[in-house]
Amino acid sequence: MKPSGRKYINLVREFFIAEMKLEEQGTILGFIWILLYPFLMLLILYMLFSKRLGKGIEHYEIYLLIGILHWEFFSKATSKSLKSLISKRQILLNTYLPKAALILSSILVVFISFLFELIILGGFLIVSGVGFSEKVLFFPFIVLIELLLIIAVSLVLSCLNVYFRDIAHFWNVLLRIGFFLTPIFYPIPKLISEGKKGIYLLNPMTQIIIFTRDILLFKREPSFMHMFLFFSFVLVIFTTSCLIFKKLKTNVLEKM
Numbered sequence: 001m002k003p004s005g006r007k008y009i010n011l012v013r014e015f016f017i018a019e020m021k022l023e024e025q026g027t028i029l030g031f032i033w034i035l036l037y038p039f040l041m042l043l044i045l046y047m048l049f050s051k052r053l054g055k056g057i058e059h060y061e062i063y064l065l066i067g068i069l070h071w072e073f074f075s076k077a078t079s080k081s082l083k084s085l086i087s088k089r090q091i092l093l094n095t096y097l098p099k100a101a102l103i104l105s106s107i108l109v110v111f112i113s114f115l116f117e118l119i120i121l122g123g124f125l126i127v128s129g130v131g132f133s134e135k136v137l138f139f140p141f142i143v144l145i146e147l148l149l150i151i152a153v154s155l156v157l158s159c160l161n162v163y164f165r166d167i168a169h170f171w172n173v174l175l176r177i178g179f180f181l182t183p184i185f186y187p188i189p190k191l192i193s194e195g196k197k198g199i200y201l202l203n204p205m206t207q208i209i210i211f212t213r214d215i216l217l218f219k220r221e222p223s224f225m226h227m228f229l230f231f232s233f234v235l236v237i238f239t240t241s242c243l244i245f246k247k248l249k250t251n252v253l254e255k256m
Helices: 005-022 028-049 060-082 089-094 099-127 134-163 167-181 194-200 204-217 224-255
Strands: none
Touching: 005 099, 028 060, 028 099, 060 099, 060 134, 060 167, 060 204, 099 134, 099 204, 099 224, 134 167, 134 204, 134 224, 204 224
């Protein structure tokens, strides 16, 4: 018997609380480390690239931090949710539970950390003198798009990890490659030729980071048409992912 909408939300909440207790976030030091990690990465990348790749970019530290926070959210959430079904193998074999609820609860744990990191980013914006403009109202929509993208990727990965147990290693390699193919520490015009720019921009994380930098750092109003087309693109990915998940999840218990 499938749970109703309210019961489904309660299940996600209960799984989320359980995940939080299992995480390092159960201790104060663990929580502090999770928050410090992106900023330690910021320090390292700033020392390595500020003089060459960051030349000419005002507030390069914030430029870097925006890229790091978005990428870390995507990387951590997809990596964690990838293992969400396998890690709950015994529970799934003995009790009927909606598999998507397990995946969503894993993503939610990382999302909470991301929100705290965004608060610190806000502090950086204020202290540096960049501040906020009315363009910040577009930012929650960008976060929503990234969340949809993460859910889409996670639904497929978590099922594939049941069918093929080495998917986690393969995904880790792809994330490492993706880090360098996404403009986290460099501006696109400096390294990507005009002819290859169109292909490069097909990376959804590239678009998300560019939108956020425009909104928060450069205070540019994003093109409504551009945002609509990008949202539609991610929505297609999300819908396709849901269909694949619906097909794959039917045999998940047998493959476990």
